Amino acid sequence: MKFEYLVPRTVAEAIGLLRQYGGQAKVIAGGTDLMSGMRQKLTRLRGVKYLVDIANISGLGSLREEQGQLGIGALATLRTLERSPLMREKCSLVAQAASQVGSVAIRNAATLGGNLCQETKCLHYAGIYRWGPAPCYHGGGAVCYAVSGAGSCQAMATNELAPALICLDAEARVAGSDGERIIPMEDFFIEPGDTSLAANEILTEVKFSSPSSGRRVAYLKHTYMGIPGIAVVGVAAVLVVDGVICQDARIAFIGGSTKPLRAHKAEEVLRGDRLSDAVISRCGEVAAREAHPVSDGRASAQYRRSMVKVLTRRVITQAAADRGIQG
Amino acid sequence: MKQVLNLRVNGLHKQLYVEPYWTLDKTLREELGLMGVKTGCATGACGTCTVIVDGRAIRSCLFPALRAEGRDILTIEGLQGEDGGLHPLQQAFIDHFAFQCGYCTPAMILTAKALLDENPEATEQEIKEYLSGNLCRCTGYVKIVEAVLDARDKMKQGSRE
Numbered sequence: 001m002k003f004e005y006l007v008p009r010t011v012a013e014a015i016g017l018l019r020q021y022g023g024q025a026k027v028i029a030g031g032t033d034l035m036s037g038m039r040q041k042l043t044r045l046r047g048v049k050y051l052v053d054i055a056n057i058s059g060l061g062s063l064r065e066e067q068g069q070l071g072i073g074a075l076a077t078l079r080t081l082e083r084s085p086l087m088r089e090k091c092s093l094v095a096q097a098a099s100q101v102g103s104v105a106i107r108n109a110a111t112l113g114g115n116l117c118q119e120t121k122c123l124h125y126a127g128i129y130r131w132g133p134a135p136c137y138h139g140g141g142a143v144c145y146a147v148s149g150a151g152s153c154q155a156m157a158t159n160e161l162a163p164a165l166i167c168l169d170a171e172a173r174v175a176g177s178d179g180e181r182i183i184p185m186e187d188f189f190i191e192p193g194d195t196s197l198a199a200n201e202i203l204t205e206v207k208f209s210s211p212s213s214g215r216r217v218a219y220l221k222h223t224y225m226g227i228p229g230i231a232v233v234g235v236a237a238v239l240v241v242d243g244v245i246c247q248d249a250r251i252a253f254i255g256g257s258t259k260p261l262r263a264h265k266a267e268e269v270l271r272g273d274r275l276s277d278a279v280i281s282r283c284g285e286v287a288a289r290e291a292h293p294v295s296d297g298r299a300s301a302q303y304r305r306s307m308v309k310v311l312t313r314r315v316i317t318q319a320a321a322d323r324g325i326q327g
Numbered sequence: 328m329k330q331v332l333n334l335r336v337n338g339l340h341k342q343l344y345v346e347p348y349w350t351l352d353k354t355l356r357e358e359l360g361l362m363g364v365k366t367g368c369a370t371g372a373c374g375t376c377t378v379i380v381d382g383r384a385i386r387s388c389l390f391p392a393l394r395a396e397g398r399d400i401l402t403i404e405g406l407q408g409e410d411g412g413l414h415p416l417q418q419a420f421i422d423h424f425a426f427q428c429g430y431c432t433p434a435m436i437l438t439a440k441a442l443l444d445e446n447p448e449a450t451e452q453e454i455k456e457y458l459s460g461n462l463c464r465c466t467g468y469v470k471i472v473e474a475v476l477d478a479r480d481k482m483k484q485g486s487r488e
Contacts, residue, residue: 035350
């Protein structure tokens, strides 16, 4: 592992460095994902000769509330999101999701931006089953060791903050050489380990409307053997309940497809109906049908699909019991 | 090419020359001889490289050395009680025999210190959750949690007196 370490002071300077060094440069924020990937000599990181440390750019880690919008800087650590009074009070869904990632020492460094832009955690690419003679699709080859006969990388999404942000209709603010653009969170993810960020673009902030009163939220995650670690499945839900009728719903999950997915059909089951056990149960079944899981060593496709069903059911039940934001 | 790195380690200012691709664990061990910093999995999973950076528990194996510029680092070598002797956590680990091989101990103690500094009233469940990122392959977790609970109580008593 050898690299030069570059410390730009502004976003423009960082983008300039990315443009100058092209594919040889990689942005480092918290470093928990990138540095472990560099240490493991992941195929995609072998050509990286320059790390562009954006941690010293001021303002990129702040949390703010302005004109009914909440903004989370891309460099906000997961520990900050977990403990911030603003998030806990105004948007506990983000705090809940952040608090379930890794361990405290990881969350002290890991950032929101890094979680959204993380490398795939497929065990055949970045884990114990990395034995293939040739690189897999993810490493630029033409084979998938997880799913024989697959035509592309099939790694399951593990970006744990994504379901919550998709449910909040969040948008990503992205800075590039030609100025800023806004990407809806649902469109932010393209393929496993790939976002719609261009090579010389940097995610600067994620923003969403401040949740109004009466919005009820929950996030649940399931890991291998239930120990802290990478999510097998994670499901987030936001419900708007008027009396006993569910007016609106957002459900999104990871671990059931190659990118974080919004479960549109499962949401439709809830809309305009009472949150009875039968409705919640049907919602889980529909969500499971929207998943396209594969067996990848961390869990089988069948197990992932079952867990999408079970966690969707549990997350709706838990959200329904959420007191929501008072006032 | 090596670059200058200025930082504080265990209360002392240090000026070091480090390669840009070195990580903090390697720098502390090989440049300063602080062998209490262990390098285990080197990918952030086992927790044995944990040190305290500006009051927060951090994985030093994933922390580029140059990122430590101007920061305050605490390793197990710099931990001490108010009287200059053992820290209550260190004494509690001895009293409860909370180690077997000892490899995970420095990081366990530092992580527990970060917790008790943050939350002196931490419950048993909070201690377990906070230490969940630190692996002990001798599986001596029960005694480790007991030691941290004991240190918590003694530190609370100490601060009241």
